[in-house]
Amino acid sequence: MATIKDVAKEAGVSVATVSRVLNGTDRVRSETVTAVQNAIEKLNYHPNFLGRTLRRLETMKILVVLPTISNQFYSRVIRGIQSVAMQQGYHVMLVTTENDPEAETEYIEMVRRRLLDGIIFLFSTLDCVQIANLAAECPVVVASETIPGLTGVSSVTINNRAAAHDAVQFLIENGNRRIAYLSAGRLYGSSFERYEGTVDALHQAGLTIDKRLLLDEGLTYKAGRRAARRLLEMNDLPDAVFSASDAAAIVLMHTLMEEGILAGRDISVMGFDNNSIAEYYNPALTTVAQPQLEIGQKAMELLLKNIRNPDSPVEQLLLPHQLVIRESVRLTGKAGN
Amino acid sequence: MATIKDVAKEAGVSVATVSRVLNGTDRVRSETVTAVQNAIEKLNYHPNFLGRTLRRLETMKILVVLPTISNQFYSRVIRGIQSVAMQQGYHVMLVTTENDPEAETEYIEMVRRRLLDGIIFLFSTLDCVQIANLAAECPVVVASETIPGLTGVSSVTINNRAAAHDAVQFLIENGNRRIAYLSAGRLYGSSFERYEGTVDALHQAGLTIDKRLLLDEGLTYKAGRRAARRLLEMNDLPDAVFSASDAAAIVLMHTLMEEGILAGRDISVMGFDNNSIAEYYNPALTTVAQPQLEIGQKAMELLLKNIRNPDSPVEQLLLPHQLVIRESVRLTGKAGN
DNA sequence: CCTTTTCATGTAATCGGTTACATTATTATC
DNA sequence: GATAATAATGTAACCGATTACATGAAAAGG
Numbered sequence: 001m002a003t004i005k006d007v008a009k010e011a012g013v014s015v016a017t018v019s020r021v022l023n024g025t026d027r028v029r030s031e032t033v034t035a036v037q038n039a040i041e042k043l044n045y046h047p048n049f050l051g052r053t054l055r056r057l058e059t060m061k062i063l064v065v066l067p068t069i070s071n072q073f074y075s076r077v078i079r080g081i082q083s084v085a086m087q088q089g090y091h092v093m094l095v096t097t098e099n100d101p102e103a104e105t106e107y108i109e110m111v112r113r114r115l116l117d118g119i120i121f122l123f124s125t126l127d128c129v130q131i132a133n134l135a136a137e138c139p140v141v142v143a144s145e146t147i148p149g150l151t152g153v154s155s156v157t158i159n160n161r162a163a164a165h166d167a168v169q170f171l172i173e174n175g176n177r178r179i180a181y182l183s184a185g186r187l188y189g190s191s192f193e194r195y196e197g198t199v200d201a202l203h204q205a206g207l208t209i210d211k212r213l214l215l216d217e218g219l220t221y222k223a224g225r226r227a228a229r230r231l232l233e234m235n236d237l238p239d240a241v242f243s244a245s246d247a248a249a250i251v252l253m254h255t256l257m258e259e260g261i262l263a264g265r266d267i268s269v270m271g272f273d274n275n276s277i278a279e280y281y282n283p284a285l286t287t288v289a290q291p292q293l294e295i296g297q298k299a300m301e302l303l304l305k306n307i308r309n310p311d312s313p314v315e316q317l318l319l320p321h322q323l324v325i326r327e328s329v330r331l332t333g334k335a336g337n
Numbered sequence: 338m339a340t341i342k343d344v345a346k347e348a349g350v351s352v353a354t355v356s357r358v359l360n361g362t363d364r365v366r367s368e369t370v371t372a373v374q375n376a377i378e379k380l381n382y383h384p385n386f387l388g389r390t391l392r393r394l395e396t397m398k399i400l401v402v403l404p405t406i407s408n409q410f411y412s413r414v415i416r417g418i419q420s421v422a423m424q425q426g427y428h429v430m431l432v433t434t435e436n437d438p439e440a441e442t443e444y445i446e447m448v449r450r451r452l453l454d455g456i457i458f459l460f461s462t463l464d465c466v467q468i469a470n471l472a473a474e475c476p477v478v479v480a481s482e483t484i485p486g487l488t489g490v491s492s493v494t495i496n497n498r499a500a501a502h503d504a505v506q507f508l509i510e511n512g513n514r515r516i517a518y519l520s521a522g523r524l525y526g527s528s529f530e531r532y533e534g535t536v537d538a539l540h541q542a543g544l545t546i547d548k549r550l551l552l553d554e555g556l557t558y559k560a561g562r563r564a565a566r567r568l569l570e571m572n573d574l575p576d577a578v579f580s581a582s583d584a585a586a587i588v589l590m591h592t593l594m595e596e597g598i599l600a601g602r603d604i605s606v607m608g609f610d611n612n613s614i615a616e617y618y619n620p621a622l623t624t625v626a627q628p629q630l631e632i633g634q635k636a637m638e639l640l641l642k643n644i645r646n647p648d649s650p651v652e653q654l655l656l657p658h659q660l661v662i663r664e665s666v667r668l669t670g671k672a673g674n
Numbered sequence: 675c676c677t678t679t680t681c682a683t684g685t686a687a688t689c690g691g692t693t694a695c696a697t698t699a700t701t702a703t704c
Numbered sequence: 705g706a707t708a709a710t711a712a713t714g715t716a717a718c719c720g721a722t723t724a725c726a727t728g729a730a731a732a733g734g
Contacts, residue, residue: 014713019692020693026712046446046450050452050690052692053719054387054690055719070613082433091444093430221614221617277614281618353722353723360722387721388721391721391722392721
């Protein structure tokens with residue numbers, strides 16, 4: 001591995017001159033430039049970033065923490081992050097924690113230790129205190145997910161409570177009164193907010209939630225299967241299921257279908273996120289869409305502000321959600337109450 | 338940001354002693370250890386990795402290059418990579434190129450410049466010469482995807498040609514004679530190998546491929562839609578469609594269904610990869626499974642060998658594939674020829 | 675009590691770059 | 705032609721750590 005010294009020797013100049021040629025920071029005689037470039041070519045030299053970043057104390061790289069990449073939702077958020085990052089000369093590294101807190105702290109150390117310039121959490125196993133402490137030391141943005149009790153850290157989310165409220169209200173307006181809620185319990189802050197929104201909407205319609213219909217099975221495909229089995233074990237199916245993820249909703253529909261229960265005809269199913277598969281599943285899934293691309297873009301913009309000016313004000317953005325009506329919810333027009 | 342010097346001053350010792358305490362490399366008097374630890378605590382000091390890795394010339398981190406994370410297939414491969422990496426104290430960073438060659442070279446520079454210890458390609462826009470050159474400079478493994486003409490670089494894949502052969506032979510055995518092939522054309526090396534396997538199986542059965550039935554629409558959901566539309570525009574549907582991805586196969590089924598054509602009854606559809614959705618779609622998708630987890634594990638093991646001993650021999654592993662028979666292919670027992 | 679080991683710690687070189695400052699060569703000005 | 709201004713390049717300090725080597729103190733051996 002050739003170093004800058006080898007290049008300097010080869011070109012017959014000092015390392016400082018080589019550095020100047022590499023960075024274009026200072027004037028260098030054109031013949032010298034040529035000599036250096038020839039030496040670089042000859043030795044197949046690639047500057048070692050570590051030296052540079054050690055001196056400059058910036059890496060032009062940021063970290064994004066995901067729970068898992070098997071959730072389709074994140075791909076579009078990441079595309080949003082990447083589009084802004086690229087434009088500004090930053091690179092994006094992804095890291096999945098698979099819900100392993102130890103793995104997460106290991107990666108966070110990389111930011112603390114200045115191997116990366118900032119961090120965007122799309123999920124975290126850390127609590128609000130830990131995240132706030134981290135944010136005091138380095139640039140942090142939380143996006144798409146919420147951390148209960150977190151203040152003083154910039155974030156970009158939808159209003160999960162309002163979104164769930166709208167979704168459940170839509171179910172109620174279409175004649176569904178007994179509504180099950182399928183989510184990940186307390187693992188995700190957003191799940192809990194959606195729970196609150198669900199309760200809000202039920203209360204507003206004079207309904208109460210049946211504890212047996214709170215299905216804390218998770219957000220995965222498998223969670224949908226478990227939830228469906230639990231429902232089937234009860235004697236009376238609910239009118240509707242509101243799932244905090246599309247993946248779970250789809251497998252729930254699939255499992256109910258095996259028993260001849262068709263979503264959109266025999267039961268209503270509402271998802272969350274508007275993954276591509278929601279559109280293509282049969283029956284197509286009615287769901288709540290999040291502006292994934294925009295969430296990513298805004299998150300990166302906030303992070304850049306924070307990197308460039310550590311004293312930039314904290315911003316907590318709420319982006320608009322949208323109900324996407326397809327086939328899986330029975331439409332009875334104005335009904336119910 | 339406190340540095341090791343600050344800690345040394347605070348504790349009244351030299352930086353060397355602080356470093357020794359941090360790394361446990363040498364004996365230090367227990368009172369001194371305590372003093373240093375107190376100073377670290379007091380200053381909230383976190384060692385800067387750059388200094389360390391600059392000196393040690395290793396980062397304990399590797400890079401995985403993906404085309405996109407919206408493809409479910411990669412999540413399990415990555416889990417395999419991560420399981421081995423974690424065990425060995427390595428960290429995994431992911432990077433998506435979204436088919437952007439410029440982005441890819443930027444990330445590769447990070448490995449060249451020793452910011453990362455090695456690289457696993459699950460996809461690449463580079464050609465075999467470029468990858469071979471890179472491999473001459475730093476540890477490289479290619480996994481799950483193949484690069485046409487690549488030699489001298491370790492790799493882990495299935496035998497795509499044989500897998501496609503098996504899949505198509507199964508279609509033929511069940512009475513399908515006119516078979517369409519849906520793939521990404523030349524973008525992925527594996528797609529082409531699967532094409533060759535398809536042709537092999539057809540030839541073997543005395544059949545030839547209809548050029549109009551070569552659908553190079555891609556591997557995405559949208560590709561499935563486009564392919565279905567093209568088929569619908571023809572007057573005579575094929576007996577079967579063999580898709581190089583499950584995602585495309587599923588949307589193809591969905592689109593055909595809109596016209597009343599049901600996979601498993603009116604047409605046969607065979608996917609590739611065995612994504613979770615293949616099991617849960619309705620009708621469930623018959624597909625070819627790859628040992629994703631094992632591909633990831635083996636890839637990381639090969640990379641580690643290469644990192645630890647740059648002269649370790651090149652290995653090109655072929656792992657077994659498996660046909661997963663579900664509902665989307667009509668079963669007529671022994672038929673056809 | 676003197677010499678040899680062992681232990682604990684400090685000093686300074688080093689990793690691969692960047693950059694403030696110094697130095698020398700060249701050109702411009704009067 | 706002497707002086708001042710400018711351009712090109714070199715020297716060496718520096719970023720934040722690690723570590724070979726040096727040093728001095730304490731313990732062990734005779």
